[in-house]
Amino acid sequence: MTWQGKRVLITGVGGFAGSYLAKALIDAGAEVYGLVKRRADGTLPKNLVDRGVAGGVKLIEGDLRDITSLAMAIDKAQPDVIFHLAAQSFVPRSFTHPLETLEINTMGTANLLEAVRMRDKTNPVIVFAGSSEEYGLVISSERQYKRALEKYGAVHPPPAKIPELPIAETNPLRPMSPYAASKVHGDYLMRTYHAVYGLRTIVSRAFNHEGAGRGIMFVTAQVACQVMKLKMGEADRIKIGNVNAFRDWSHVEDIVAGYMLLAERGTPGEVYNQGSMRTNSVLTYILIALEEAGWKVRRIEALAGGKRVDDPTQPDESPAFGVRFWKTKVDRLMLDEQLEYEPQDKGIVVETDKGRITVEFDQARFRPAEVPILLADTRKIQELGFRITKTLRDIARDQLNYYLKQENRICYV
Ligand SMILES: C[C@H]1O[C@H](OP(=O)(O)OP(=O)(O)OC[C@H]2O[C@@H](n3cnc4c(=O)[nH]c(N)nc43)[C@H](O)[C@@H]2O)[C@@H](O)[C@@H](O)C1=O
Numbered sequence: 323m324t325w326q327g328k329r330v331l332i333t334g335v336g337g338f339a340g341s342y343l344a345k346a347l348i349d350a351g352a353e354v355y356g357l358v359k360r361r362a363d364g365t366l367p368k369n370l371v372d373r374g375v376a377g378g379v380k381l382i383e384g385d386l387r388d389i390t391s392l393a394m395a396i397d398k399a400q401p402d403v404i405f406h407l408a409a410q411s412f413v414p415r416s417f418t419h420p421l422e423t424l425e426i427n428t429m430g431t432a433n434l435l436e437a438v439r440m441r442d443k444t445n446p447v448i449v450f451a452g453s454s455e456e457y458g459l460v461i462s463s464e465r466q467y468k469r470a471l472e473k474y475g476a477v478h479p480p481p482a483k484i485p486e487l488p489i490a491e492t493n494p495l496r497p498m499s500p501y502a503a504s505k506v507h508g509d510y511l512m513r514t515y516h517a518v519y520g521l522r523t524i525v526s527r528a529f530n531h532e533g534a535g536r537g538i539m540f541v542t543a544q545v546a547c548q549v550m551k552l553k554m555g556e557a558d559r560i561k562i563g564n565v566n567a568f569r570d571w572s573h574v575e576d577i578v579a580g581y582m583l584l585a586e587r588g589t590p591g592e593v594y595n596q597g598s599m600r601t602n603s604v605l606t607y608i609l610i611a612l613e614e615a616g617w618k619v620r621r622i623e624a625l626a627g628g629k630r631v632d633d634p635t636q637p638d639e640s641p642a643f644g645v646r647f648w649k650t651k652v653d654r655l656m657l658d659e660q661l662e663y664e665p666q667d668k669g670i671v672v673e674t675d676k677g678r679i680t681v682e683f684d685q686a687r688f689r690p691a692e693v694p695i696l697l698a699d700t701r702k703i704q705e706l707g708f709r710i711t712k713t714l715r716d717i718a719r720d721q722l723n724y725y726l727k728q729e730n731r732i733c734y735v
Contacts, residue, residue, distance in 0.1 A: 323586040326351035331401040331446075333357045333386065333434065334408030335379055336367025338536055339451070339528075343405060343578045345373040350582070355399035357384045357392075357408065372535055386430025392437035400444065403585045406434055407451045409505075412539050416501035417690055427504035428511075435515045435523075447522045447585050452509040454489070454529040454570065454597065454696050458498040461486045462643075462695050465659060474691075487601075487643040488699035491527070491593045498691045513591060522590040529570040529597030529698045531577040532717050534724035538732060541604055542571065542721055547733040549611045550725035552679065557733075559680040563687025565605040565663050565670070566656060568695040570597040573712035573720065580708050587706040597698025598710045600647040603656050605663070608681060609635050609672065610650075611718045617674040622652070624667035625680065631655065643697060648713065 330347055334340040335356025347354050356379040358367060370376040382398055384391035386408055409427045410416065416423040431450070438448065459474070461467045461481045470477050479494050486493055497503040512523040536543040544562070551557035580596040588594060609619050613635060623630040634652035642649070642657050655661035663670065669682040700708060712720075725731050 324351070325582070328352045328402045329355070329400055330403045330405065331355045331357065331395065331399040332405045332407060335381070336369055337407060337411070338369060339531060339574055339578060340405075340407045341367070341369035341373045341375065341535070342533070342574045343407070343581055344370065344379050345375045346575070346578050346582060348375055348378045353380070354378065355380045355382055355395070355401065357382050357395050359383070359385055369535055386426055386433055389433040389437055392434055393441045396437055396441045401446045402444065404434075404438070404446050404448045405451070405581055405585070406431065406448060409451065410501070412537070413455065413499045413501045414689060416499050416504070420500035423500050423504050427501070428507040431508040431511055435511060435521065438521060439515065439519055445520070445522055447524065447590070448512070449581055449584050449588070450508060450512045450523060450525050452525045452527040452593070453502065453505045454527055454595070454698065455499065455502040455693060456495045456497060456506045456509060456527060457489050457493055457696065458496040458502050458693055460489060460493070460693070460695055463659060466694065485643050487695065488599060488645055488697045489595065490699040491595055491702060498693050499689075509593070513593070516591040524584050524588040524590055525593040526581060526584055527593060527595050528577050528580070529572065529595070529696055531572045531574045532721060533574040534720045536574070536721060538734070542607060542717065544733065545608050545611050546718065546721035547725050547731055549615050550722055551731055551733060553615050554731070556731070559682050560608065561682050561684040561687070562604065562608065563684060564689070564692060565603060565608065565681075566694070567604050567692060568601045568653070568656070568697070569604070570599070570601050570696045570698045571607070571714060571717060572596070572598040572710060573717050576710050576712055580703060583703070583706050583708055594703040595698045595700050596703055596708070597700050599645055599698055599700055600649070600714065601642070601695060601697035602649055602714055603653050605656070605670070606635070606650045606653050607714070607718065609652070610715055611722060612672065612674065612679065614715060614718045615722055617676055617679070619672055619674055621673040623671050623673070624663060625669040625671055625682070626667050629661060629663065629667065631661065645697065
């Protein structure tokens with residue numbers, strides 16, 4: 323499929339991934355319509371302005387909770403392809419605002435599918451932004467399985483093999499937040515509407531994706547913004563939550579290319595992971611961001627004492643879970659379960675070539691339940707031609723550069 327002249331509707335076009343997708347589609351020659359919520363002040367979404375496509379996207383006012391507005395958007399856009407990205411996407415907010423999350427993510431998805439079923443005559447391809455969060459409680463070792471059973475009482479369904487990594491599309495879905503549950507519902511709805519009504523729905527389960535302009539409440543943006551503040555002398559420490567979590571981080575541009583690929587070559591009714599087939603700890607992301615900002619990290623140690631690691635960012639290429647990927651010495655120690663930082667460690671002192679930096683644990687940033695580790699098996703989408711082009715250091719550099727501008731350095735959570 324060529325994108326030249328194709329009519330595309332993006333829900334969530336003003337969001338982080340939506341704005342990158344709009345840019346890529348416009349560059350490819352598509353006619354892009356974007357659903358945006360009414361803005362009383364008449365301003366354009368900052369993401370669209372930052373991507374340079376504020377004038378290029380045909381904005382349609384609408385709200386996922388209002389099916390009439392969705393029907394009108396479909397009438398107006400007459401789309402060949404719909405990318406359904408709009409969502410309440412911040413996991414902690416879903417714990418404090420579960421109903422809002424369900425309304426937007428679950429009912430909103432149902433509204434969109436109903437609007438397409440009732441109004442559309444062209445049967446567009448619909449690519450749905452599912453999420454790696456749907457996999458949730460992934461079991462990585464016997465020890466972690468035992469701990470999960472102690473903490474949650476049950477792991478359902480029980481793991482067929484341990485480790486359950488890397489995560490294939492056939493892995494069990496064990497959502498660990500209202501956000502994740504809302505995405506599981508959307509995922510199943512998409513496939514139901516394919517099976518029952520023949521809608522051409524394709525589910526993407528993207529793992530974490532980052533880059534310049536990532537929402538400030540997400541961890542990579544929190545880290546990059548705070549590191550830049552340190553560099554500019556505007557802060558004296560970094561505040562963070564759980565540094566033991568492992569995530570499969572890709573650059574948003576790679577994921578957006580994957581969304582387009584799915585629309586072009588994906589099979590309706592199917593599910594595709596999108597990710598980097600790497601996994602790194604939040605701690606590594608902090609240390610890498612410090613290095614990309616100009617510090618050389620020599621050693622780390624718990625603030626409360628102990629858990630000392632020399633040369634923590636030393637590259638480690640040894641395989642983990644049968645996959646060979648870039649990681650650090652500190653990742654390796656954490657994956658081997660030799661190292662884990664607890665809230666009572668209070669934080670970490672990072673010794674660098676230019677002095678010590680404090681990374682302080684902030685209790686408010688820990689979650690009621692946590693997804694411990696994510697590592698994508700992306701062989702299915704690779705068969706369509708999917709490739710990752712950016713490294714973790716590329717991602718950190720891109721995010722740091724965004725915070726060189728003072729007006730972007732608003733690190734509140
Ligand atoms: C694919 C998936 O990706 C995203 O979900 P997420 O993985 O929850 O992303 P995050 O960047 O908020 O957290 C990553 C990890 O980092 C830990 N963490 C430590 N300290 C802080 C901290 O200070 N802030 C945050 N936000 N997290 C922290 C936190 O506990 C978690 O383990 C969304 O786009 C979601 O919509 C989505 O679909």
